[in-house]
Amino acid sequence: xxxxxxxxxxxxxxxxxxxxxxxxxxxxxxxxxxxxxxxxxxxxxxxxxxxxxxxxxxxxxxxxxxxxxxxxxxxxxxxxxxxxxxxxxxxxxxxxxxxxxxxxxxxxxxxxxxxxxxxxxxxxxxxxxxxxxxxxxxxxxxxxxxxxxxxxxxxxxxxxxxxxxxxxxxxxxxxxxxxxxxxxxxxxxxxxxxxxxxxxxxxxxxxxxxxxxxxxxxxxxxxxxxxxxxxxxxxxxxxxxxxxxxxxxxxxxxxxxxxxxxxxxxxxxxxxxxxxxxxxxxxxxxxxxxxxxxxxxxxxxxxxxxxxxxxxxxxxxxxxxxxxxxxxxxxxxxxxxxxxxxxxxxxxxxxxxxxxxxxxxxxxxxxxxxxxxxxxxxxxxxxxxxxxxxxxxxxxxxxxxxxxxxxxxxxxxxxxxxxxxxxxxxxxxxxxxxxxxxxxxxxxxxxxxxxxxxxxxxxxxxxxxxxxxxxxxxxxxxxxxxxxxxxxxxxxxxxxxxxxxxxxxxxxxxxxxxxxxxxxxxxxxxxxxxxxxxxxxxxxxxxxxxxxxxxxxxxxxxxxxxxxxxxxxxxxxxxxxxxxxxxxxxxxxxxxx
Amino acid sequence: xxxxxxxxxxxxxxxxxxxxxxxxxxxxxxxxxxxxxxxxxxxxxxxxxxxxxxxxxxxxxxxxxxxxxxxxxxxxxxxxxxxxxxxxx
Amino acid sequence: xxxxxxxxxxxxxxxxxxxxxxxxxxxxxxxxxxxxxxxxxxxxxxxxxxxxxxxxxxxxxxxxxxxxxxxxxxxxxxxxxxxxxxxxxxxxxxxxxxxxxxxxxxxxxxxxxxxxxxxxxxxxxxxxxxxxxxxxxxxxxxxxxxxxxxxxxxxxxxxxxxxxxxxxxxxxxxxxxxxxxxxxxxxxxxxxxxxxxxxxxxxxxxxxxxx
Numbered sequence: 001x002x003x004x005x006x007x008x009x010x011x012x013x014x015x016x017x018x019x020x021x022x023x024x025x026x027x028x029x030x031x032x033x034x035x036x037x038x039x040x041x042x043x044x045x046x047x048x049x050x051x052x053x054x055x056x057x058x059x060x061x062x063x064x065x066x067x068x069x070x071x072x073x074x075x076x077x078x079x080x081x082x083x084x085x086x087x088x089x090x091x092x093x094x095x096x097x098x099x100x101x102x103x104x105x106x107x108x109x110x111x112x113x114x115x116x117x118x119x120x121x122x123x124x125x126x127x128x129x130x131x132x133x134x135x136x137x138x139x140x141x142x143x144x145x146x147x148x149x150x151x152x153x154x155x156x157x158x159x160x161x162x163x164x165x166x167x168x169x170x171x172x173x174x175x176x177x178x179x180x181x182x183x184x185x186x187x188x189x190x191x192x193x194x195x196x197x198x199x200x201x202x203x204x205x206x207x208x209x210x211x212x213x214x215x216x217x218x219x220x221x222x223x224x225x226x227x228x229x230x231x232x233x234x235x236x237x238x239x240x241x242x243x244x245x246x247x248x249x250x251x252x253x254x255x256x257x258x259x260x261x262x263x264x265x266x267x268x269x270x271x272x273x274x275x276x277x278x279x280x281x282x283x284x285x286x287x288x289x290x291x292x293x294x295x296x297x298x299x300x301x302x303x304x305x306x307x308x309x310x311x312x313x314x315x316x317x318x319x320x321x322x323x324x325x326x327x328x329x330x331x332x333x334x335x336x337x338x339x340x341x342x343x344x345x346x347x348x349x350x351x352x353x354x355x356x357x358x359x360x361x362x363x364x365x366x367x368x369x370x371x372x373x374x375x376x377x378x379x380x381x382x383x384x385x386x387x388x389x390x391x392x393x394x395x396x397x398x399x400x401x402x403x404x405x406x407x408x409x410x411x412x413x414x415x416x417x418x419x420x421x422x423x424x425x426x427x428x429x430x431x432x433x434x435x436x437x438x439x440x441x442x443x444x445x446x447x448x449x450x451x452x453x454x455x456x457x458x459x460x461x462x463x464x465x466x467x468x469x470x471x472x473x474x475x476x477x478x479x480x481x482x483x484x485x486x487x488x489x490x491x492x493x494x495x496x497x498x499x500x501x502x503x504x505x506x507x508x509x510x511x512x513x514x515x516x517x518x519x520x521x522x523x524x525x526x527x528x529x530x531x532x533x534x535x536x537x538x539x540x541x542x543x544x545x546x547x548x549x550x551x552x553x554x555x556x557x558x559x560x561x562x563x564x565x566x567x568x569x570x571x572x573x574x575x576x577x578x579x580x581x582x583x584x585x586x587x588x589x590x591x592x593x
Numbered sequence: 594x595x596x597x598x599x600x601x602x603x604x605x606x607x608x609x610x611x612x613x614x615x616x617x618x619x620x621x622x623x624x625x626x627x628x629x630x631x632x633x634x635x636x637x638x639x640x641x642x643x644x645x646x647x648x649x650x651x652x653x654x655x656x657x658x659x660x661x662x663x664x665x666x667x668x669x670x671x672x673x674x675x676x677x678x679x680x681x682x
Numbered sequence: 683x684x685x686x687x688x689x690x691x692x693x694x695x696x697x698x699x700x701x702x703x704x705x706x707x708x709x710x711x712x713x714x715x716x717x718x719x720x721x722x723x724x725x726x727x728x729x730x731x732x733x734x735x736x737x738x739x740x741x742x743x744x745x746x747x748x749x750x751x752x753x754x755x756x757x758x759x760x761x762x763x764x765x766x767x768x769x770x771x772x773x774x775x776x777x778x779x780x781x782x783x784x785x786x787x788x789x790x791x792x793x794x795x796x797x798x799x800x801x802x803x804x805x806x807x808x809x810x811x812x813x814x815x816x817x818x819x820x821x822x823x824x825x826x827x828x829x830x831x832x833x834x835x836x837x838x839x840x841x842x843x844x845x846x847x848x849x850x851x852x853x854x855x856x857x858x859x860x861x862x863x864x865x866x867x868x869x870x871x872x873x874x875x876x877x878x879x880x881x882x883x884x885x886x887x888x889x890x891x892x893x
Contacts, residue, residue, distance in 0.1 A: 245724025257815040258829035265816035608764040622892025682735040
C-alpha cells in the first residue's frame with residue numbers, strides 16, 4: 001500500500017533546517033532528539049568509560065609488574081578490594097572482567113557506533129535527522145542506566161563480576177564458585193539493558209540509510225564510513241538478541257535456579273559458550289568494521305586521492321560481516337568441541353584473511369603516490385592500518401587449531417586482541433574524533449599536540465603490547481593473579497615490569513589528548529570544510545544547525561573525488577553539479593538529443 | 594505491489610485454515626504416530642501456518658522485493674546456529 | 683525510485699522519504715522484528731539443543747502440560763490476529779467505528795490469552811510441581827523441561843502483554859481520530875508486531891506442547 005508521502009518537488013519545500021526554534025535547555029542538551037547532540041552525549045559518556053577502563057588496566061598492570069606491593073594511592077580503595085593498597089585475588093578477577101566489559105561494551109562500541117553512527121549517518125546521507133529521533137534519544141538514555149548498574153556492581157557485597165567478560169558457565173552460573181552473587185547479576189542485567197540501547201540505535205541507522213538518502217545518493221555513492229556503520233548496525237541487530245537471550249537464561253540460572261548452564265542439574269555449559277560466541281564473533285566485527293570505515297575516510301583525505309578500489313572495499317565489508325557468522329567456534333578450540341566442527345571453523349576463519357587483506361592493500365593503494373598530508377587524522381589512520389596488519393596476521397596464526405592449542409588463553413591472545421582493539425579501533429577513534437571535531441564542536445583540535453600525542457601513543461603502544469606475544473608463546477596464561485608463584489613463569493617478572501611501566505607512560509600520554517580535546521573547545525571557530533573533504537557533512541556549517549541542511553542536498557558524484565584532473569581544487573563536494581554527467585535521478589529520462 | 598482499497602485478501606478464509614491446521618496439529622501431537630512421522634508432519638504444518646500469517650496477515654505477499662529480502666535474512670543464521678551446535682551432542 | 687523521493691520537511695515532522703518503496707515506520711518495524719526473530723532463536727535454539735542433548739529431561743506431549751487448554755488458547759490468539767487484520771481493513775475503508783471495534787476485540791482476546799497463560803502457570807506450579815527452579819522441580823522429566831518451558835512461554839507472554847499495551851495506546855489514538863486511510867502507519871505497524879507474536883506462538887505451541 002502506498003502510504004501518502006505527498007510527492008512534491010523537494011526544492012520548493014522548506015526543509016527542517018529552515019525552521020529553527022529555540023528549545024528549552026533540557027530539551028536541547030539533555031533529552032534532545034537531535035542526532036548531533038546525542039552523538040556528543042555518547043561521546044562524553046563513552047570517553048568517561050574509556051578513562052574508567054584505562055584505570056582498571058593500570059591496576060591490572062600494577063599487580064603484574066609489582067605483585068603484592070601496595071599500589072600508589074591504592075589505600076583509597078576499601079579493604080574488600082585492596083587492603084593497604086595491595087590488590088586481593090578476588091578484586092583482581094573483577095579487574096580483568098570489568099576492564100574488558102567497560103572497554104568493549106561501554107567505551108569502544110559506543111564510541112564507534114553510538115558516536116560516529118549518530119553524527120555521521122544523517123549528515124552523510126543528507127537527512128535532517130535520524131528516521132526515529134525519539135527512539136534515538138531512548139537509545140542514549142538506556143545506555144546511561146546500563147553503565148550506572150555496571151559501575152554500581154563494584155560497590156555491592158561480593159564485588160563486581162569476576163567470571164571474565166565471557167562469563168563462562170558454570171563459573172558465572174552460580175555464586176558459590178566465585179563468591180560473587182549480586183555483582184554477576186548486575187553485570188547480566190546491565191548488558192541486557194545495553195542490548196536494548198544498541199538495538200534501538202541500529203533500527204535507526206539501518207532505516208535511515210535505506211530510506212533517507214538524498215536524491216542522487218545511490219548506494220555506491222555512499223561514503224565508506226556510512227557503509228561500514230550500516231553493515232555494523234546489521235550485525236548488532238542480528239547478534240545482540242542472541243546475547244540477550246543467553247544473558248536471560250544465565251540470569252535465571254543465577255537468580256531462580258533454572259538449569260540451562262548448570263551441569264550439576266543437567267544443564268550444558270558448552271551451550272553458553274556457543275551462544276556467547278555466536279554473538280561474540282559478530283561483536284568483534286562490530287568493534288572493527290566502523291574503524292575500517294573511519295580509516296578509509298581519513299586515509300583518502302590525507303592522501304588526496306580517491307579510495308583505491310571503492311567497490312572492493314564495500315564488498316570486503318559485506319564479506320567480513322557474513323564470514324563473521326560462521327567462525328565463532330575458533331574461540332572454543334580448547335572447549336572439547338566436536339573435532340569436525342573445529343576443522344570447519346579453522347577453515348572459515350582463515351577465509352576472513354581474504355577480505356581483510358583486500359582492505360589493507362586498498363588502503364596502501366590509496367596512499368601510493370598520493371599527495372600525502374601528514375595531518376593528525378591521517379597519521380592515526382595510517383597507524384590503524386599498520387597495527388591492524390600485525391593484529392590480523394597474529395589472528396591467522398591463532399586460527400590454526402594446532403597453534404591455538406599452544407597459545408590458547410595466553411598473553412599471545414591478549415596481545416592479538418589489543419592489536420586489533422586498541423591499535424586498531426582506538427586509533428581509528430582518535431582519527432575520527434580529530435577529523436570530525438569541527439562537526440561536533442565547530443572548532444578544530446590543535447595539530448601540533450595531536451601529532452605529539454600520536455607519535456608517543458604509537459611508540460608506547462607497541463612497547464607495551466608487542467612483548468606480550470613473546471610472553472604468550474612462552475606460556476604465560478592470561479588472568480593469572482600472580483604468575484610468578486609458578487616456577488616456570490618466575491623469570492618473566494622483569495619483562496612484565498617493563499611492560500607495566502610502559503603502560504603507565506601510555507596512560508599518562510593520553511592526558512595530552514584529553515587536554516587537547518578540552519582546550520580546543522575554546523579555540524577559534526572554523527568554516528564548514530577545514531579538511532577539504534567531499535562528503536555531505538562538509539557542505540554544512542560546523543557544527544551543523546538543527547535540521548542539518550537548509551535545502552535538500554542533491555548528490556552528483558561519489559565521495560572520494562580528490563585531485564580530479566582538470567579540476568580547480570583538489571577536492572569536489574558531492575553536491576557540486578557535474579557538467580558532463582547528469583545526476584542519477586535525471587539519468588532515467590531518455591536523452592533528448 | 595499494493596493492496597487495493599476494497600479487495601482485501603481473504604482474511605476469514607485464512608483464519609479458518611489456520612484454525613483447522615492448529616487442531617490438526619493437536620490431533621497429530623497427541624496421536625500414537627511414530628515420533629519421526631509426527632515431528633515431520635508437525636514441522637510442515639507449523640511452517641505452513643507461519644507462512645500464511647506472514648504472507649497475508651503481515652502482507653508480505655504484497656510487499657516490495659526489499660522487504661522480502663529482509664524477511665528472509667535471519668533464517669540462514671538461525672539454521673547455521675542450530676545445525677552447527679547440535680553437532681556437539 | 684529516487685525521482686519520487688519526496689521530502690516533506692514540514693516543521694516538527696519527520697520527512698517520510700521512502701526511497702526503497704516502504705515507508706519509514708514500517709521499514710523500522712520490520713527491521714526490529716528481524717532482531718526479535720534472533721531473540722527467539724536464542725531461546726528456541728537453546729531448547730532444541732538441550733532437548734536433543736538430554737531427551738530424558740523432557741516428557742511426551744500431554745503428560746505434564748495441559749494441551750487442550752493451550753489449544754483453545756492458541757485458537758484465541760489466532761482469532762486476535764484476524765480481528766487485528768480486520769481493524770486494519772476497516773481503517774483502509776475509512777470505517778472508524780469498525781477500526782475501534784476490532785481493536786477492542788483484539789485487546790480483549792490478547793488479554794484473555796495472557797490470563798489463561800497465568801492460570802496455566804499457577805496450575806502447573808501448584809499441582810504438578812512443574813517449576814523453573816531446578817531444586818524444586820518435581821514433575822516428570824527433569825529440570826531442563828521446566829526451565830526451558832517457562833523462559834520461552836514467559837518471554838512470549840511478555841511480548842503479548844506489551845502488544846496489548848501498545849494496542850490500548852493505538853485504540854486511544856484511534857478514538858481521537860488520529861488515523862485515516864491516508865495515515866494508517868500506526869495501526870499497520872502495531873498489527874505487524876501483533877501478527878509476529880502470533881507467528882512465534884504457532885511455532886512455540888508446536889515444539890513445546892506437541893513434540
